[in-house]
Amino acid sequence: MLWLLARGLKRMTTLHYLQTPALLLDPEALDANIGAMHAALPGPRLRPHVKAHKCTAIAARQRDAGHALFCCATVREMEGMAAAGLGEDLLLANEVVDASRLGALDARITLAVDSETTVEAAARGGVKEVLIDVNVGLPRCGCKPEAAGALADLARRQGLGVRGVMGYEGHIMGVEERGEREAACTASMALLREAHEQVGGEIISAGGTGTFDCNVYASEIQAGSYVLMDTAYAKLGLPFVQAFWVLATVISVGDGFAVADCGLKALGMDHGNPHVDGARIWFCSDEHLTFAPEAPVKVGDRIRVVPAHVDPTVAYHARFHVIEGERVVDEWPVDLRGW
Template identity: 30%
Template sequence: MTANADLIGQPGGARLLTTPALIVDGELLERNTRSMVELAAKAGMKLRPHAKTHKCSELGKRQIQWGASGLCCATPHEALVMLGAGIGDLLLTAPVTQPRQASAIAAALQRLCPSGQPCEFSVVVDSICGIELWEEALKGARLQINALVDLDIGMQRTGAPDSPAAIELATRLSASPSMKYAGVQAYSGLVQHIESFEERQRVYGTHLQKLKAVLDGLRAAGLAPTIVSGGGTGSFPIDAASGLFNEHQAGSFVFMDVEYGRVAWGTSMVPFDVSIWLRGHVISQNHPGIATVNLGTKSLSSDSFAPGVRGQPDWTFQFFGDEYGKLQFAGPGEPLWGKTVDFVLPHCDPTVNLHSEYHVLHGDTLIAIWPIDGRGVL
């Protein structure tokens, strides 16, 4: 039993949570997802939100109920967890190089996909070696998975570097007995948090020019991609206007955080609501203008900005150690000893990975606790 399970359904129970507690507003999760599904559809795209943001099969299933076409996964472990929850329409967005991981996924797909039936599961590849690894893992499985050629459009992390390399991979996939060439993936994480919309347009524009050139090369070679998948929350307005994508991989929109709160959206999209926060308690207040809370680097990601203090824009947070944070405010401040304080996450994805469960609220009532079951390594 989790620490707060006894509070589920108790009116006002949210105020009694043992902390640190990662909290989500169930209504805002749904509103954010339905809004993004609608925005994507208006731009001629399906929404395939990235589960790396939430790492939760229960939330993933609900996103599909709310209109998403399927999910993206960043790691084989995330994919296995989603498959185990019965979600088969997945795209594994990073190349796999470990045979044990590919074999585990192939075994899970055999259990989920009836023999001879189409399999919705998709992977990306950026090398011939990667294709051969999957073919070996799928040997004897009597199923075919979809494969997208991963393109490097400017980030230099993964992906085929140019049109000839992409054509070579697409040609090889077209002849594969166990993999179906389904299209391409193009993602640039470098641009997602560029705060100026104009600067983001300028930098990302060069990446999209490269994508267009590769797409033109594939079409000229008779290898037109059925799926062009990619993009993120920060690039969504630009992706929507480009007309290059028919599937979008935005993930952080479902939660939002301090980083995305600093990003300018231009005039084409309304920012989403912050639907997640971390609740802590004040454990000491013995000096003017400061108080100590029971959460530090073990509870909040420290790779970007400091967290925001929800409802208190003039208060600031400073990391005070592994388990502690320092609240700072003007003057002596009101008595806070034992009171709860809520924090807007600095960077949602890595903060989520520090916790084992979501506390789902409706008003001040705890209605459910969802495990963050996609954490970990296969």
């Protein structure tokens, strides 16, 4: 009985006893990233995007450090943030055709709109405030810059407050050469400024982790990935460090390769294979990672896998295991999953 108790305690308190695959979060690295971002973009200059972490405990840490305005990608994220008391100023930076769940929230809600239909959906759903979403070069959502003024007028006629514009320059977020990234950002923001001149309002919301320090046109930056990071953003030479990993267990060792229990269902794969220090990745299967380690590994060894894309990786997991060295000191639910 005492043995069982001690074993249960160990399970909670060291990495060795974690069921794998498991998300690990280093709170020191997290705080370093939050601090570095705060130094560059204090207070309302940043509107952290919660889609990267989907975790109200991380959002609360961002709020406590001075970033209290948030950005979401789904209605579920908006609901969860409001329920967690993080609803001082929530922007859904995405279009919806049914806004009724948003109108019901006890929080300050602003919704992106880019068409007559989405303006009408906002009004019908009981939303009070909107941003006009503008296409600044990424063929995704957003109206044409020259159509923004008429949409703002329509919104005002429907009784909506128009706080300004947003436009996401997502097509240049991963451009590795900084000069090229800056030039493309300037071109995108010229389109957003053109729209803003017609729309008015105090908010020009744009940007992301890749352009947080070269987008000097936006009044607020919608960055999310900086807080956790991944191998794609690591290539850009940004002042942020890797703060999360997928812990995996080596379950098989072959001739020149080994296999860990972390596969396609524990990793977002759209940016390709993950990274493991001191190893070359061969391929991922549903529940397996086959890799060639430089130094021998044995069955039972633990490895840390660095995901290629943070957002779709986190969305597969139910919780972060918060660590201090080899100790697991807390669990933070990934409580904003689903839609």
